[in-house]
Amino acid sequence: MDDATLQNKVEKFLFTEARLLDSGDFSAWLELYAPDGIYWMPSQPGQTDAKTVASIIYEDHPILSIRVQRLFEARALVLTPMPETVHMLSNIEVEDAGEDGLVRAEATFICIQYQANEQKIFSGRQRFDLLPEGDSFRIRLKRVDLLNAGGTLPLITIPF
Amino acid sequence: MEQQEAITVDDIRDLVRPHQVHRRAYADPEVFQLEMERIFGRMWIYLAHESQLRKPGAFFRTRLAGTEVLVTRHTDGEVYVLHNRCPHRGARMCMVDRGNSRLLNCPYHAWSFRPDGTLSTVPHKQSYPESFDMEAPENQMQRVRNVESYRGFIFATLNETPVPLTEQLGEMTDIIDNLLARAPEGEVEISESYFTLEYKGNWKLHLENAADIFHPTFVHSSSVGAAKRAPQNASRLDSDQTRTMLEANGFGIDQWEGIRLNGLPNGHSYMSNFYSKGVLVDQTEDPVMTEYKKRMVAAYGEEKAADILSVDRFNNIIYPNMILNAQHQQMRITIPLAHDRTLIRVQCFRLKGAPDEMFERAIRFLSTLASPASMIFSDDVEMLERCQAGLDRDDTPWLDFSRGLDIDRTDETGSVSGVASEMPMRVQFKAWVEMMTQEVA
Ligand code: FES
Ligand SMILES: [Fe+2]
Numbered sequence: 173m174d175d176a177t178l179q180n181k182v183e184k185f186l187f188t189e190a191r192l193l194d195s196g197d198f199s200a201w202l203e204l205y206a207p208d209g210i211y212w213m214p215s216q217p218g219q220t221d222a223k224t225v226a227s228i229i230y231e232d233h234p235i236l237s238i239r240v241q242r243l244f245e246a247r248a249l250v251l252t253p254m255p256e257t258v259h260m261l262s263n264i265e266v267e268d269a270g271e272d273g274l275v276r277a278e279a280t281f282i283c284i285q286y287q288a289n290e291q292k293i294f295s296g297r298q299r300f301d302l303l304p305e306g307d308s309f310r311i312r313l314k315r316v317d318l319l320n321a322g323g324t325l326p327l328i329t330i331p332f
Numbered sequence: 333m334e335q336q337e338a339i340t341v342d343d344i345r346d347l348v349r350p351h352q353v354h355r356r357a358y359a360d361p362e363v364f365q366l367e368m369e370r371i372f373g374r375m376w377i378y379l380a381h382e383s384q385l386r387k388p389g390a391f392f393r394t395r396l397a398g399t400e401v402l403v404t405r406h407t408d409g410e411v412y413v414l415h416n417r418c419p420h421r422g423a424r425m426c427m428v429d430r431g432n433s434r435l436l437n438c439p440y441h442a443w444s445f446r447p448d449g450t451l452s453t454v455p456h457k458q459s460y461p462e463s464f465d466m467e468a469p470e471n472q473m474q475r476v477r478n479v480e481s482y483r484g485f486i487f488a489t490l491n492e493t494p495v496p497l498t499e500q501l502g503e504m505t506d507i508i509d510n511l512l513a514r515a516p517e518g519e520v521e522i523s524e525s526y527f528t529l530e531y532k533g534n535w536k537l538h539l540e541n542a543a544d545i546f547h548p549t550f551v552h553s554s555s556v557g558a559a560k561r562a563p564q565n566a567s568r569l570d571s572d573q574t575r576t577m578l579e580a581n582g583f584g585i586d587q588w589e590g591i592r593l594n595g596l597p598n599g600h601s602y603m604s605n606f607y608s609k610g611v612l613v614d615q616t617e618d619p620v621m622t623e624y625k626k627r628m629v630a631a632y633g634e635e636k637a638a639d640i641l642s643v644d645r646f647n648n649i650i651y652p653n654m655i656l657n658a659q660h661q662q663m664r665i666t667i668p669l670a671h672d673r674t675l676i677r678v679q680c681f682r683l684k685g686a687p688d689e690m691f692e693r694a695i696r697f698l699s700t701l702a703s704p705a706s707m708i709f710s711d712d713v714e715m716l717e718r719c720q721a722g723l724d725r726d727d728t729p730w731l732d733f734s735r736g737l738d739i740d741r742t743d744e745t746g747s748v749s750g751v752a753s754e755m756p757m758r759v760q761f762k763a764w765v766e767m768m769t770q771e772v773a
Contacts (some may be wrong), residue, residue: 186523208568213705215525223692224526226680228703234566238558242707249712250714324528324675327713328705 175268182277182302185309190259193330198240201331203223206303206310207233209330213316228321228328243330250329255287257330261298274312275302281316283332292326295319337367338640341769348761351734357764358534359723360729362630364671371652371767372397376480376487378654378665378751383484383521385411389434389447393426395667395675396488401476402426403486406448407434413476414449425473435735436473439672450475458732483508484520503747504600505647511658513584513640516624516631516685521660523695529704534718535653535668536630536760538676541712542655543756544649545583545591546735551715552581555707571618573693574700578707580607591646595740595748599651599763601756606646627685629733649756651763661694664702672720676713677703 173181185204192201205211213228222230231239260282265307267276278307285292294319302309316332318325339362347354347363349675356363392403393416400427415424418438425438431438434447435452444452454460465471477745479488480497485508487497498505512518531538541547546730549556567574592604633690648656655664660682667675678701680694691755702709714751723731736753 205337208603210569215699219525224688224695226523226527226695226698226703228527228699229705230569230699231574232567232569234562238555238562238575238578241558242554245557247713248554249551249718250710251554257709263664284443324530325704327710329710330649 175266178268179180179264179266179285180276181307182275182300182309183264183324185302186261186264186277186279186300189311190261191222193259193332194257196254197332198243198279202237202240204311205233205236205314206312210313211235211236211314211316213332214321216322217317228318228325229246229316229331239331248269250284250327251270253288255285255330257286258284259332260284261265265284267305274298275304275309277302285330287329294328294332296332298320298332337406339363341771344768345765348765349376349730350758351731351737352730353761354729355723355727355731356729357761358536358720359671361671364534366484366768368397368668370770371473371764372668374489374491374494374767374770375652376478376489376494376500377652378485378487378650379413379524380486381484382411382481382486384430384433384524385486386709387432390430391426391429391436391447392431393428393760395449396476397490400424401488402436404436404447404449404599406446410447410448411479411481411486412448413479413486415474415476417474418443419451419471419473421740445473449475455671470518474648483512483647498500500598501650502600503596503600503660504602504648504650507602507643507645507650507656507658510645511656511661511681513632514628514658514661514686515683516627518631520681521684521696522663523680523682523691524589525675525695527703529667529676529678529702529709529713530715531676532672533671533674533716534723535666535674535718537719537759538664538666538674539649539652539655540757541716542649543593543603543760544754545588545603545606546595547712547715547754552578553712556582558707570693570696577697581708584716591751593736593750593753595750595755595759597746597763599760601650601754602645602648604644604646606644620693623687624690626685631685649760651760657675660697661690662697662701672724676702681761733761 189204196300198209210232212222215226215228219225261279264279269275279298283294285318294315300311300314301313347357377396379394380403385657388407390403390405394401400415400518402416404412418425420441420443423438423440425436428473442455449472450664451466476488478494482497512520553577559575561574565572579761589604645658653666661681663679665677669675678698680698682691733754736750736755740748740750740753740755742748
């Protein structure tokens with residue numbers, strides 16, 4: 173596949189993920205993850221270890237699906253009213269599959285959340301290990317490095 | 333304009349009734365100022381753990397009452413607590429939370445200080461007058477005079493004539509001892525990683541919530557429900573720990589009446605028989621636990637090891653700002669910023685000599701319970717903020733803390749025990765009134 177086609181395919185995939193989050197379609201969002209896929213939001217800038225260093229989120233598919241279930245629970249207090257989000261991705265860079273068959277991508281992001289008359293802004297960098305599947309991908313690893321990781325953080329409800 | 337009268341001792345006393353507290357205790361900035369003076373300014377306040385200050389020059393930045401301070405390790409091995417402000421013209425010195433530096437340099441005119449706060453050099457010394465004394469107290473970084481460590485936990489107080497630290501801690505030293513004893517080598521290290529969360533609410537709300545056994549059923553129902561319906565042992569990351577922890581907050585009448593609450597003098601309290609089903613992993617057939625117990629027995633002998641591990645005390649609230657969970661190796665610190673703004677710092681411990689996996693589980697416990705994205709704590713914090721919003725905006729004066737009032741039992745030492753009770757909050761407010769009504773330290 174030529175570079176432009178791959179770039180285009182990856183961008184399309186990442187934008188789909190962002191749109192599913194924005195539209196609250198969390199079940200479909202979870203489907204983008206491989207069964208052994210991991211969502212990782214480190215607590216420290218440059219963190220390399222998720223076992224002995226605490227992470228904001230370090231979850232595989234089964235735990236993520238609990239997270240998604242909770243997003244649908246009527247009594248989730250921090251989700252009433254449900255936050256509205258805009259996920260924006262930019263500066264997307266794609267690296268063709270290496271020997272492990274994974275396509276790597278990086279992007280910067282801004283996520284604006286609106287809830288109960290208040291807006292919050294989150295931003296940072298996202299890194300993906302993508303497993304090609306049919307005409308699209310599944311996420312093997314998504315790493316979200318918040319700009320303010322390690323600082324004083326507000327509550328995080330909708331994933332980025 | 334009418335001059336507002338300063339708040340009096342009688343005003344403070346009037347805010348707390350046996351079963352009620354006035355909203356002013358949470359919503360009045362003047363009350364908060366007095367708390368900073370008489371509680372956070374007079375009591376011993378936990379600041380840092382010695383394992384964060386291993387090498388000379390290591391420092392950790394935190395707050396003591398209204399002041400930003402640096403806790404430092406000097407070249408002679410002593411720990412110092414310094415105001416984070418340059419004595420020259422007042423610049424805030426250190427802009428990071430932790431680090432290591434043999435000299436603390438002020439960026440403005442480059443005065444530099446040793447880790448004990450003493451002035452080391454000033455550039456272009458010849459332009460200072462002859463009377464300028466490098467050793468004069470006003471040219472040193474200001475020190476907090478009273479600093480003490482209880483077994484590695486560093487406390488300081490702005491009080492010039494404090495009670496001994498161990499007197500203030502009272503029986504709560506037992507739980508620090510127990511945490512250390514849970515390490516086969518008898519020592520703990522605090523995790524380097526931690527979370528700092530800010531919530532829009534009064535500091536007391538967090539302490540009350542930590543002693544509140546009624547809210548989990550309601551506040552955490554969304555994560556309990558999701559965890560209950562999820563398949564067991566599905567995750568490959570954590571032996572089902574996250575799911576089990578989420579599910580464990582589904583309290584019913586068994587927990588309401590089965591968790592024992594213990595209130596002590598000085599505002600301290602703890603619970604026993606909490607999470608009685610276990611939340612780490614199924615411990616009966618767990619190789620990590622088996623190896624750990626083996627090492628404990630080797631270190632202490634069968635009987636003593638069993639004693640240490642049988643201590644079942646959850647959410648040990650060391651008044652006014654520390655919540656310790658020895659059996660889960662966890663600690664939370666409350667740092668008040670304003671009457672309606674508070675920081676919570678959550679950390680965990682490594683038990684020296686225990687299998688590495690014990691620390692990895694503590695790290696997961698920390699994330700699951702108290703990360704900013706926690707499915708548990710985020711709902712707690714949401715409630716703390718909603719309480720503050722109600723208390724700030726509505727002037728209905730009284731809050732109710734009456735539950736259990738008729739069934740608590742007080743023994744001759746002044747300790748109170750109860751079940752299904754709001755007694756820990758009453759114990760906190762008893763200490764609060766005692767401290768807040770002392771006009772002189
Ligand atoms: S203010 Fe620090 S050196 Fe002048
Ligand atoms: Fe809670």
